Amino acid sequence: MNSKLWLAIAVVVIIAVIGAFLAFQQQPPAQTTTPKTATVPITQTTKPKGNIYVIYDIGGRGDLSFNDMAYLGASRAAKDFGLGLKEVQSKTQDDYVPNLRAAAKSGDAVIAVAVGFLMTDAVKQVSQEFPNVKFAIIDGYIPDRPNVMSVLFRENEGSALVGALAALTAYYYNCTKVGIVLGMEIPVLWKFEIGYAYGVRWAERFIKQKFGKDVKFDILYVYTGSFNDPAKGKQAAEVMLAQGVCVIYQAAGATGLGVFEAVAEAGKKAGRTMGPPFAIGVDADQDYIKPGFILASMMKRVDVGVYTAAKMAVEGSFKGGVLELGIKEGGISVSTLDDLSQFLEIGIRAGAVKESDAQNIINTVKEMRSKIPTWIWEAVDKFKQDIVSGAEKVPLPTTQDQVVQLRKELGLGTVG
Amino acid sequence: MRRLALSLLNTGLALFLAFVLGAIAMWISGYDPLLSYKSMLLTPLSDLTYLFSALAFSAPILLTGLTFAVGLKAGLFNIGAEGQTYMGALGAVAAAYLTRDVSALPLAAFLGVAFAVAWSAIPALLKIWRGVNEVVGTIMMNWVAYWLVIMAVSTIFANPSQPEESVKMPEAARLTPLVAGTDLTLAVPLAYLTAVLIYVFLRYSVWGYRISISGQNPTVAKAYGIRPEQAVLVAFGIGALTAGLAGVLQVVARPPSYSLARNLANVYGLGFDGITAAMLGRGHPIGVLLASVFLGILQEGARHMQIEVGTPFEFIRVIQGLLILFLALQMLRKI
Amino acid sequence: MKVSLREIRKVFSDGTHALRGVSLDVFPGEVLALLGENGAGKTTLMKILSGIYRPTSGEIYVDGRRVKPKNARDALKLGIAMVHQHLSLIPGLTALENVAVLEGASLSPVSTELRRRVEKIAEELGFEIEWDRDVEELPLGMRQRVEIVKALYWGAQLLILDEPTTVLSPPEVKSLFQVVKRLKEQGRSVVYITHKIPEVMEIADRVVVLRRGLKSAEFSPPYDAKRLVEAMVGEVKTEAVERLGKPGERPVLEVKDLWVYDGDRAVVQGVDLVVREREILAIVGVEGNGQEHLVETIVGVRKRSRGMIKIYGGYAYIPDDRQKKALVLEMSLVENAIIGKENEFAKRGLISWQQAERFTAKLIEEFGIVAPGPWSSARQLSGGNQQKLVVGRELSRGAKLIVAHQPTRGLDVATTEYVQTLLIKTRNAGVGVLLVTSDLDEAYKIADTIAVMYRGKIVAYGPVEEMGIELVGKKMAGL
Incomplete structure (x- = not known):
């Protein structure tokens, strides 16, 4: 050789x-x-x-x-x-x-x-x-x-919360269109779609009560058919933005990263460093991905789920069957600044976020949140209390027929 | 004899280097290499369940490895096993969709192999007729198969009650574990038997001989009445047979799902693992068999390494990658 | 410039001892002929001198100074250049560009200054060269001249010509000799590699004979041809086998109006020929006049464009390049022995390797193949034994036609003799032989009929008795 x-x-x-x-x-x-x-x-x-x-x-x-x-x-x-x-x-x-x-x-x-x-x-x-x-x-x-x-x-509950947040924020910015980008159409995603729409309609009722105004939101939804295609997510979001949608919730896994991209790009093109337009994250706290353009994230507290299961096994209260975690049990929540810090720490360790950027991100998100008036946060909180107490029941579709029916009732519209 | 000794030596050297460098990488990253290797290589042999699991992993790798090995004999760089495995699995799923009783099993075998062979015919004919390099042709077909099968599994063959996968094989048509509580199904002996048959084919059959001649020197073949194009076609066809079988078995003989995942997770990457097996086995069917058992043990060992030592399973990939690198360098040197 | 080689040894990576310690001097203004059979080490020795190979051991001196050329460019700087047997010009470039470009250097535009100097060198040698044509379009003889001019342009004082007449027609050979003489007059040295005795006798000032990697003798004029041959091949003993009987009537091969194209170039242009039983038809000609295409079309490796080929009673084929076209070197003798007849050893699609091994052992014995065993790889055999394996395999086919393309090229004298004898014996047994050769001696020695091929056409055709050597020479040159 x-x-x-x-x-x-x-x-x-x-x-x-x-x-x-x-x-x-x-x-x-x-x-x-x-x-x-x-x-x-x-x-x-x-x-x-x-x-x-x-x-x-x-x-x-x-x-x-x-x-x-x-x-x-x-x-x-x-x-x-x-x-x-x-x-x-x-x-x-x-x-x-x-x-x-x-x-x-x-x-x-x-x-x-x-x-x-x-x-x-x-x-x-x-x-x-x-x-x-x-x-x-x-x-x-x-x-x-x-x-x-x-x-x-119960992702439907959390989706309802961010639906309300989306609609109220849109109202504050004089916009009447909100959207949701989803992955493949599988039953679990119906919970996100319908819950979100329910939250938007709740917000309409709230506005009527508080301001005496009749506002009717258009809710656009699209199933991209994929959980790992950011390009598709971006395209879907761009179509929505072009139609005047100003808050988009993503329930599409990695496809949703494209939604963030599209929203941040549109905002920057309009000369802003923060929304509108806004996106809403899902599953984890995603607020750090495009700081300033992600209003909040619907967090599915897998950690709470694992912890609870382990706890029950240790304490002897473990039993077979379904353990359903919703807002009440702490299994679902809307992201807070505390959540953000925790996730940034994980992100730094995994090398996804630079340590030097972390403080900047927190500051930006803090500033963005402070621009949203407190009455909106309070309204979302009230909605949350009502769900916990059982006063508000977020629908939970499990069959195709139910979804079709609920879509009609809640007035969801497809893009285009 | 000398050639055999030499290739054993070369393979041993590549293995040794890969493991040494893997150990260094582990050590640098703060994991104990010796304990890791002990869990990786010995635990799978310590328990029948683990051993059978390792053998179950070896079966599809062996079959796709044979595809590459037969290609090499014919002078082809046939990396189409990946897509042909998808097509094989798709055939099995189509059978499950069409019939709901035991007849789904033979139908799955037939459709799976037929799909795979049809799939391989395209790059084979492109090569023969238009001189399209088989690497280009097969890569192209791999990607077409990837998206086509995902589409089919997401639409016609979707499982309404489990959206993440296709319709399942009917219970009667499944090859269930031969030993309860393990993953050892008929797929394993079937794959090993296939390797032996391929060996006999290459070593003793007239067509195996013709493939070898035209693979080594197409000019000679042509001068003495062997048509290299036919040899290419036969080699592609035989290769598709084994790759298709791998795909079928992943659906009909792999508990617990007996279906094709919508993201192809139970067939994805098998074709490329097969290339590793074929290179490690020096293209000899029995060598590929031994190599696939070794790779199966690695894959099984990865889990015990994680559990017993806490070493991430990615190190298995590091070692496999290094192994391929060294084997490829040896091949390059020969050229 | 005086060049000295001292105790040069070369062992190739496959274990071949090409040179076993050769010392040699080349003096200024001298034509030194390096004589030897194929494989004697002539070319290897000169490739070492010209920087293409590196010696395993030994030293090179130029004017008393030790040098170690690492590549051809290094050697050229020292004033040493080699004109290769298989010319090494770059296709796609014009002749002039080829002179301008040096190995490893980038192509810069051809200056008028360069053109002037190149044309002057050519004029001094009496060359007429079409400098602006793609070298691929030039005849081989002219390409050789381009290489010579190139060497001189870059300052070569010592020119190595490796078998320069292989690609030339007789008149071209004559003018090459003129050139060699002129180079000598200019004070340059020429090393002339060849295995052709007449050429040596005509132009060499001194002859060094190599045999099996060693210098076996050195001669100065006047030369004795017989002693030269003896030094080259050792002792010659021939068992002469005569052609017996006249050719038969029944044809074994008929070719009518055959046209073969290579790209859009017609390389075989309307060839007609017939080989009959008990006939050796020799097609002679300078290499590259379409013989290769003709042969390979007859045996079906190439496609014909037009015309008819009829073969009666099967054929056997001995190609010109045994390593590339006849044998799979990595495979065993057994596997090589049954190529094209694998079906004869198969039952229900499975080959009996035992039977094949017995057959191979028989070939080894019958044809005196020196081999470690039937399962050793063909690569392990020497060139002569490889050819014996090919010839043995082909003769054992029992075909009525044998197509033999340069069957003795590169073989030592004894094996050449043996192969020629076999062909005659086979012919005497009633088989027809199509012999394509560029070795006129061979043709005259064994053929019944001689045909001359020139530029894709058969330009002369007749029984050997009627085809005088002058006529054949002229026809080969296209006159």
């Missing part, structure tokens, strides 16, 4: 090692905290009574959303209850069953939490093989196993 080839090999190897090094410098710190939060107390105090197993689906950690929140909840539970934490990622769909099995076979699993509805079949199967092991599945629906707890969220 000649010297040039050796040189090429050496260069490639060095690049590979450095690349791996850099990649893991950024990623694992989130992971190396695992022993810190979980196993370190073990060695210092008594041996843990067992482990919490968290099994992620293919996306896994580092999504600054679902999975990272699951980790937050699990690590908090591990700390609070003196348990160890074992995280298992899945490379392919076929890893779900063996991952759950390995957790169950370990014999020290206090609870095995499957993060994500994609693992539904796998949890069904493995829970049958190991009837004495406790399982929880986030977002998956397995109602009939004594050893499986299905943790579900």
Whole structure:
């Protein structure tokens, strides 16, 4: 072999090692905290009574959303209850069953939490093989196993809150059009769509009451058919913006990142550093992604779900069936500045946000929020109280017919 | 004999280097390489459930690896296994959609393999008729298959009760685990048998011989009455057969879902893992078999490494990537 | 300029010992002929001198100074240039641009100054060259002249000509000799690599003979042809086999009005020929006059554009390049032995390798192939043994027609003799042979009929007795 080839090999190897090094410098710190939060107390105090197993689906950690929140909840539970934490990622769909099995076979699993509805079949199967092991599945629906707890969220409630926020903010800026961009049309997304529309109509009633004005909002919705196509999300949002929509809620996963992009671009084109137009984030606190243009985020507190499931397993109150978490249970909320700080911390650790930018982001979001009059925040809060008390019931569609009916009632309109 | 020893040595060297560099990467990132390797390589062998899981992972990789290996024999760089696997899985799903009893199983095998073969015929014919490089042709077909299958699974073949996946194989038509509580289905012996058959085909059949000759030297083949175009066609066809089978088995013989995920998560990447297996196995069917078992053990070991040591499974990818790099460099050197 | 080579050794990465310690001097104003058979190491030695190969050991001195040329450009700076057997001009550039561009350098526009100097050099040598045509369009002889001019333009004092007459017609050879003489008069040295004795006798001031990587002898005029040959090949012993009987009547190959195109160039233009039983038809001609296309069209590797080819009773094919066209070097002898007859060893689609191995062992024995064993790879065989394997395989086909394209090229004298004998024996057994060769001696030695091919056409055709050497020479040159 000649010297040039050796040189090429050496260069490639060095690049590979450095690349791996850099990649893991950024990623694992989130992971190396695992022993810190979980196993370190073990060695210092008594041996843990067992482990919490968290099994992620293919996306896994580092999504600054679902999975990272699951980790937050699990690590908090591990700390609070003196348990160890074992995280298992899945490379392919076929890893779900063996991952759950390995957790169950370990014999020290206090609870095995499957993060994500994609693992539904796998949890069904493995829970049958190991009837004495406790399982929880986030977002998956397995109602009939004594050893499986299905943790579900009432996203319709949270969507109603941000719907109200969207409509009131639009009203404040003299705009009467709001929109929602969704992913694939699957039943769970109906909750977002209908809840959002319900919140908008609630806001109309509120305005009528408070200001004696009759305002009628146009609610535009679009299913992009994809959860991982930001370009499609951007396109959908641009169409809405062109029609005069000024607040857009995204319930489309990574596709929604395009919505943020479109909204921020439109705002900057109009010479503003802050909305309107505004976007509303989903699942996690996404306010930091385009600070100043994201009004708030509808947070699905996966951390609360995981924590609650673990707590019940530890305390002995665990039972199979569905655990539904809504606003009342703290499983759903609208993002606050505190949430933002917490997420920025995760973001910095994962390398998605620069430390130096964090304070700027907080300041910008703070300033944006202060520009929205307090009566709006108070109105949303009141709406929240009414949902908690049961005075307001946000509809929960489960069938196609119901959705069609509700769309008609709530007057949703498609784009174009 | 000397050639065999030499290629074992080369493969061993590549493995050794990949593991050493992987260890360094682990060490730098703050994980214990020795414990990690112990969990990765030994735990899967310590328990029958884990071993069977490793073997279950090896089956589809082996089948797609054979696709690449047969291509190499014919002098082709056939990376179309990826898309052909999708098409195979799509065929199985179509069968599940069409019939709801045991007949779905043979129908799945037939449709899956037929789809895959039809899919491979396009780059094969493009190469023969228009001289389109097979790398370009197969990459193109991989992407077309990707979007086409996603579309089919999202629309006609969607599962109304589980939106994230296609219709499931009817219960009667599933190949369920041979040993309850493990992932060992008929897919594993079937894949291994296929490897042996491919070996016999390449080593003993007239067509296997013709493929080898025209792969090594098409000029010679042509001069003595072997038509390289036919060899290309046969090699593509055989390759599609195994890749299609991989796709079918991922649907009919992989608990618990027995369906095709809407995002293709249970077939995605198999074709490329197969290339690794084929390179590691030096293109020899039995070598590919051994390599796929090894890769299966790695994949199974990754989970135990996470659980027992807390080392992220991405290191498996680092090691596999380095392995491919070193094997590719060896191939380059030969050229 | 005096150049000295001292104890040059070269071992190639495949283990071939090409040179085993050769020392040699080249004096100014001298024409040194480097004589030897193919594979004797002549070209390797000169490639080392001209910087293309690096010696495994040994030293090079120019005017007493130790030099280590790393590439052809380095060597050229020292005044050493090589004109290769397979010319190395860049297609797509004009002749003049080819002179201007130096290996590894970028192409700069051709200046009038350069043109003037180039034309002057050409004039001094008596060359007429169409400087502004794409070199690809130039005849091979003219391309060779371009290379010579290029070497001189860049200041070469020592010119190495590697088998320069292979691509030339007899008149062109004559004028090449004139050029060599003129170069000598200019005080330059010429190393003339060849295996053709008559050429050596005509122009060499001194002859160094290489054999199997060693210097076997050195001669100065007057030369004795017989001693030259002996130094080159060792002892010559020939078992002469005569052609017996007249050619038969029944044809084994008929070609009528055959046209073959390479791109839009007609390389075979309306060839008619017939090979009969018990006949060796030799097609002679300077290489590159369409022979290759003719042969490869007959055996079906190339497509014909027009015309008819009829083969009666199957054919066997011995291609001109055994390593590229006849053997798969990476594969075993057994696998190579059954190419094109794999069906004979197969039952229900499966090949019996035992049977194939027995067949190969028989070939090895019958044709005296020196091989480690039937399962060793074809690459491990020497060139001569590779050719014996090819010839053995082809003769064992039992075909009525044998198409033999340069069957003895690059073989040592003994193997050449052996292959020629085999062809005659086969012919005597009633088989027809189409022999395409550029070696006139071979043609006259074994052929019944001789045809001359020139620019894609058969320009002369007749029984060997009627085809005098002068006539054939003239026709080969297109006169």
